[in-house]
Amino acid sequence: MLQEFGELNTKVYHVVSGLLRSYTLDKKGKEHIFMFAPEGWVVGDNVTPDLPCELYIDAIEDSVVYVLPKDVNRENKNAAAFIKRLGVLQKRVIMLMSASAMERYEHFEKTYPDILNRVTQKMIASYLGMTPEALSTLKKVRLKKK
């Protein structure tokens, strides 16, 4: 086990040989593998080191691994933008794999409150990987809930 959910100051793992995986656990305790990393790959949680990580990382074969600092500052200015994009994508994959339509909508609502009112329902549904009909129904259920 190289990294557990919630750890701070996490590293980046350069795999020399063997095989690593990164994964999440959903609220039912079910694993959702986020990525495999065989020889030559670099894995890490795509969040800045000051934030608690959201992935577990462990080895599923005997492996030789270089553990590197995330070292955001030494990289050029664009690196910060890259990391941000990676982080968004990572969250997106996790949501698609492990969250229900309702949960994905609520996450979107919380994360992009501004965008919510600037695009059509149809587009939000498309972004969330569901039909506009499903989104419409879900929102009605949601109002009752509150």
Add this chain to the structure above:
Amino acid sequence: MLQEFGELNTKVYHVVSGLLRSYTLDKKGKEHIFMFAPEGWVVGDNVTPDLPCELYIDAIEDSVVYVLPKDVNRENKNAAAFIKRLGVLQKRVIMLMSASAMERYEHFEKTYPDILNRVTQKMIASYLGMTPEALSTLKKVRLKKK
């Protein structure tokens, strides 16, 4: 419309004001939005400029946009690794949103033939966002198909 599916030498779009979106069309012609880009964001297809792009990008509000070259070489060595990771994630989100369990498995089989035999079915199912039971059934159907 800033970028169409299949174009070469695509750019990166820095949004000064307005709102862009990137999206794919699946084989049924259905749109799957990949990402929204409001003010301050940078969008682009996460593939190197020499490959045909897999996203459409257009503006859904009147927008002011800087069109920048992807300029992979001028960035430091790590940039190439970042781009690769972004590309993998992008493909993953697209598959999760728009492909069936069977299609996702076939894509995995083609893309990671080596990994296929190095991890358990359970792990592959987890990576693909389905249950081991679904994967097992799907593989049986697949054998008959061939």
Add this chain to the structure above:
DNA sequence: CCAAATTCTTAATCTACATTAAGTTTTTTG
């Protein structure tokens, strides 16, 4: 400002995949 197009909602029906359960095979370990 009105007609046409598009979006949104609602509800009935359908289906891909999840869940559950049990038996079988493979792997691990003491």
Add this chain to the structure above:
DNA sequence: CAAAAAACTTAATGTAGATTAAGAATTTGG
């Protein structure tokens, strides 16, 4: 090597969300 654990398969049943269809609300364009 035996037995315990883990992985894999198969099949029955359940369900979230897709599809279809039709009407209502909103937006667009001449």
